Amino acid sequence: MFPALPHPPRRIPILGDIFGFQAETPTQSVAKLARLGPIVEFCVLGARYVVALGAEAVIDLNDESRFCKYVGPDIAALRIIGGDGLFTAYNDEPNWAKAHHLLMPAFSQAAMRRYHDEMLDVTALLLDRWDDRARTGASVEVSSEATRATLETIGRCAAGYSFGSFDNSAGSADAATPPFVEHMVSGLKGADRVGSLRHTFLPEFFARWAERRVRRDAEYMHAVADDIVARRRAEGPGGRNDLLDIMLESDLDAANIRYQLLNFLVAGHETTAGATSFALYYLSRHPEVVATAREEIDRVWGDHDRPGFELIPKLRYVRRVLDEALRLQPTVPGYYRAARRDTVLAGIHPMREGDWVLALTASLHRDPRWGDDPDSFDPDRFAPERVRARPAGLYKPFGTGERSCIGRQFALHEGVLLLAALVRRYDFIGDPDYRLQVQERLTMMPRDFRLLLRRR
Ligand code: HEM
Numbered sequence: 238m239f240p241a242l243p244h245p246p247r248r249i250p251i252l253g254d255i256f257g258f259q260a261e262t263p264t265q266s267v268a269k270l271a272r273l274g275p276i277v278e279f280c281v282l283g284a285r286y287v288v289a290l291g292a293e294a295v296i297d298l299n300d301e302s303r304f305c306k307y308v309g310p311d312i313a314a315l316r317i318i319g320g321d322g323l324f325t326a327y328n329d330e331p332n333w334a335k336a337h338h339l340l341m342p343a344f345s346q347a348a349m350r351r352y353h354d355e356m357l358d359v360t361a362l363l364l365d366r367w368d369d370r371a372r373t374g375a376s377v378e379v380s381s382e383a384t385r386a387t388l389e390t391i392g393r394c395a396a397g398y399s400f401g402s403f404d405n406s407a408g409s410a411d412a413a414t415p416p417f418v419e420h421m422v423s424g425l426k427g428a429d430r431v432g433s434l435r436h437t438f439l440p441e442f443f444a445r446w447a448e449r450r451v452r453r454d455a456e457y458m459h460a461v462a463d464d465i466v467a468r469r470r471a472e473g474p475g476g477r478n479d480l481l482d483i484m485l486e487s488d489l490d491a492a493n494i495r496y497q498l499l500n501f502l503v504a505g506h507e508t509t510a511g512a513t514s515f516a517l518y519y520l521s522r523h524p525e526v527v528a529t530a531r532e533e534i535d536r537v538w539g540d541h542d543r544p545g546f547e548l549i550p551k552l553r554y555v556r557r558v559l560d561e562a563l564r565l566q567p568t569v570p571g572y573y574r575a576a577r578r579d580t581v582l583a584g585i586h587p588m589r590e591g592d593w594v595l596a597l598t599a600s601l602h603r604d605p606r607w608g609d610d611p612d613s614f615d616p617d618r619f620a621p622e623r624v625r626a627r628p629a630g631l632y633k634p635f636g637t638g639e640r641s642c643i644g645r646q647f648a649l650h651e652g653v654l655l656l657a658a659l660v661r662r663y664d665f666i667g668d669p670d671y672r673l674q675v676q677e678r679l680t681m682m683p684r685d686f687r688l689l690l691r692r693r
Pocket of ligand 1 (some may be wrong): 635646648
């Protein structure tokens, strides 16, 4: 016999654990339940979630021979926007394997070289914009600034498309968020709502009502993707050899190309924007880390106007800063895993074939095996000798197995380049009274985090 899973206190009939979490920050509320046990259960209006919080449970779920990706309720609802694109696809959909093999080379080291120049151009636009802020003494709202940069980067790299994120924005305080981002944020939040509602015992009517809004956002986003594809077709594909060219020259069908493009535009910028923003938050609180990073950047980058591709991987300390920010604040806070066959998770939770669990990385990333003070920011945790001394599997910001992040190298190259360019140019002055708040949509971002900048 296995013991029942612990659940939050104050469970009540019908509504379940509704008092056990905050609707605006569900992941953070559930992560706090780690004190109850390595695997907890959470029920709201009949919707049951089993959540793996303890390191051993998450590590066990990463066993690809027994578990595979599960498209959870919120991701299933996201298919209204992303269809059978890579992130939202079911494991057995033929387009997943087809697109995965087709697009892997677009994320190789060689491909990354091609994206480097675009990344430098976008970084230069961000620096121009921030120079202006530094001159006028206006602060920057970091998450939206990072989003502006990463959206522009993925648009240009994946599809040669500019969202115009920096057009006419230099003089204005906080120029408007690009409409694509507005629809995306609304669509992500809406899909989360639809997924949750559909999983409850409430009549389908409620989910369908919430779905109407997501469909409106999807319509806008589909039109953007279709416009990008139409422009490229008119221009004649083949000249750029980017993700879009690769897809247009393949036998992927038109609907799937639209969905893949949207998967990349969404998954390829939110996450990196969050990671860079959290890194800037920690840097603003750790002048000693800035000093070490700056010493490296000055030595490696030096006076180059445009650092070459091969300089970026040499910024090893900056990379550690990013790795450590992703440890403390994994911007994709978890992933769903389903049992391939009947099994027992972590020796305590029996699962039937197809049963699923949400794996959260927050406690995995703060397991005592990270050291005495796992809550503190210390980039040297990622020094090679300390990485070697730690058990594998304690760090999973990019997911696991064959459905793990295809854009990992892209994100790391872009994140390191952006951070290095910013640290090289500015002193960051944070509000000492600011307490980090994390906003949740599908991904995590600092909320209302502002910095004043001083040019060095
Ligand atoms: C710091 C930045 C990033 C983080 C933390 C991150 C995290 C993740 C995670 C955890 C998954 C697995 C999700 C699951 O198992 O359900 C994933 C998948 C994915 N990511 Fe990322 N990601 C990042 C950047 C990117 C970028 C830059 C791109 C594209 C250029 C991208 C494209 C994708 C795609 C397409 C998938 C689905 C892969 C598949 O299932 O075949 N990601 N990412």
